[in-house]
Amino acid sequence: MKNFVSLVLIFCSFVGFSQTNDADYARKNYIKKEIYVSMRDGVKLFTSIYLPKDSTKKYPILMQRTPYSVAPYGDGKYRNSLGPSAELMRDGYIFVYQDVRGRWMSEGIFAEMRPHIDEKKAGDIDESTDTYDTIEWLVKSLSYNTGKLGMWGISYPGFYASAGLMAGHPALVASSPQAPMADLWRDDSFHNGAFMLPHNFGFYPSFTNRTDGKPTQSYNKPFSFGTPDGYKYYLNLGPLKNSLNFADYHGKDPYWKANLEHPNYDEFWKAHNILNHHNKIKHAVMIVGGWYDAEDLYGTFKTYQSVEAKNPGISNTFVVGPWVHGGWARGDGETLGNVNFGQKTAIYYRENIERKFFNYYLKGEGDNVFAEALMYETGTNKWRNFTEWPPKAAKEKDLFLLPNGKLSFDAPSDKKSFSEYISDPNKPVPSSDYITSGMPREYMVDDQRFASRRPDVLTFQTDILENDITLAGNILANLKVSTTGTDADFIVKVIDVYPDDAKDNANTAKHIKMAGYQQMVRSEAMRGKFRKSIENPVPFKPNKVEEVNFELQDILHTFQKGHRIMVQVQSTFFPIIDRNPQKFVPNIFFAESSDFQSATHKVYHEKKNASSLKVRILE
DSSP states (O other): OOOHHHHHHHHHOOSSSOHHHHHHHHHHHEEEEEEEEEOTTSOEEEEEEEEESOTTSOEEEEEEEESSOOOSOSTTOOOSSOSSOHHHHHHOOEEEEEEOTTSTTSOSOOOTTOOOOSSOOTTOOOHHHHHHHHHHHHHHHOTTEEEEEEEEEESHHHHHHHHHTTOOOTTEEEEEEESOOOBTTTTTSEETTEEBHHHHHTTHHHHOOOSSSOOOSOOOOOOOOSSSOHHHHHHHHOSGGGGGGOTTTTTTOHHHHHHHHOOSOOHHHHTTBGGGGOOSOOSEEEEEEETTOTTTHHHHHHHHHHHHHHSTTSOEEEEEESOSTTGGGSSOSSEETTEEOSSOHHHHHIIIIIHHHHHHHHHOOSOOOOOSEEEEEBTTTEEEEESSSSOTTOEEEEEEEEGGGEEESSOOOSSOOEEEEEEOTTSOOBSOSSOOSSOOTTGGGOBOHHHHTSTTEEEEEOOOOSSOEEEEEEEEEEEEEEESSSOOEEEEEEEEEOOTTOOOOTTOOTTOOSTTOEEEEEEEEEEGGGSSOSSSOOOOOTTOOEEEEEEEEEEEEEEOTTOEEEEEEESOOBTTBOOOOSSOOSOGGGOOGGGOOOEEEEEEBSSTTBOEEEEEEOO
16 A cells, blocks of 8 residues: 555556557557546546447456546546556456545545445445446446456555445456455554554655645655665654654644554544455455565455455455565566565466456456465465465464574473563664665565674574475464563564575675575564553553464465574564554653663563464475
8 A cells, every 4th residue: 555656666567568568559559538427426536448449349347446546637648558467458458447536536535445334324435336336337338348347456456446346236247456455453554553654654645645625636745754764764753743743744644643643453443444344245356465565465365364254155266476565567576685486476477367367257268267376385486276275284383482592393391481682662673784765675585684683683493494394374473471661562573594505596686695594484563562452452561471472474485495494583673663662651652752761571482481483384
């Protein structure tokens, strides 16, 4: 959701055809029309339609609804490419883009992730009704359509595709929510209560395009940081309440202020959870996401699980590749940062998976042989098909954090034991060892050697593996901890440690060596005050041993023979995660500078208080 620049690139740039050729093809083969479609309450939504010039045959419709603008506006002004991919553009569809209610050139009032209404009364509207009304107009008004329509969208448009699943229009036969926003508190804004700082802070200037309710093509200028060093900027900013002094942006933006005013999972956030409403879906669905999606990883997996659980019998395909947010729609998907995946995974997806899905359900071309779950196994770099996700064949095992930095499937002894570190929120552990102003897209595979050398990061690792170990499914962190403070964050990272003779990749940065590389495979945070309840936070009692349990998202990764598995535990990950003052305050965002204090945290590894990760091993 939050990376506006990358989202623009997602919808404007595709590999397989050059951008120039795509734009030329669109102009030569499509007619553009701009119209307003009236909703049931009279509000008119701006809709841009690209019709094939060849009107001798009928075409199905592919539609995207977006808050990010259907630009360019005006006669004769075309998008650089049409549809989910350049391949589908050349297959021939009617492509429809719509500014959602209250955004850009559409009328009405915008509501962020407008709450869904299950039982609607006369006059009720939500995104499913706007979807229905738009489809109804399109199939009745476009003279040479086949009466079949598909939807897709990535990130925020993925939410609109997800909300549109419940539209119930008979013409809607295929939908693909991709990296869909699902539960803002758990995905885009917060991770178990820990606030995703640059992800949100840098997003809203470009997102807030109007405040007067009048259609517009203009947008706000991006916020000026005045430095490329995000670590320095956010540390100097101090408590986040200081951002409300920025009258030109943060002080007046309603969505930024909503984050600061609602740190707990209260009714505000519950209303913005689409996962509770995926009912009565009758058409084919394909959920798509990336293992390294730093923005909507939770939404991807939970949307698939929600649709699967509530709609037995429908075709619900799940595709996850080695991609960043939206990486399947652009680029070739062969590399990320210093890591090489050995094949052009994004091109394969666009040509053989997405193209097949829409062409079958909308045109009747090809066959309906789709894997339930088509997942890319990192580490060994290969596609795998599963009949369910997570695979039932994966067996749960506990991976224990042990004394002296050991990590093992063997349980600890009875001997009282713990590891400790001092966490200082005024000198937080950086989330990257290079200068960046925001959330770098490759951080989820970055080398963690810089962190393992810090005294405020605990590091545990296995012996050199004698055999491959494949983890498939989610990971549960079960920590036994104590602190001298009254609040604390706990960040857990799962890392693949390469052997000391590992060779560099063609894409390895000049200052990096893959020998001994500590590749982050998965990480997640828990704001300690929410360890017992995400609705009603409670402080820690100083020096009392307590459980801090939370879910790390799914992986399908093979730690190969000769590698090691590493786990790191720390309490700051800055600036990607905001700073916890380590003193319990009702609302961290309104803490005073004096509230930020050092604290000593202990992680226990004894039989009575065993800290571990519950993993799923696929043999």
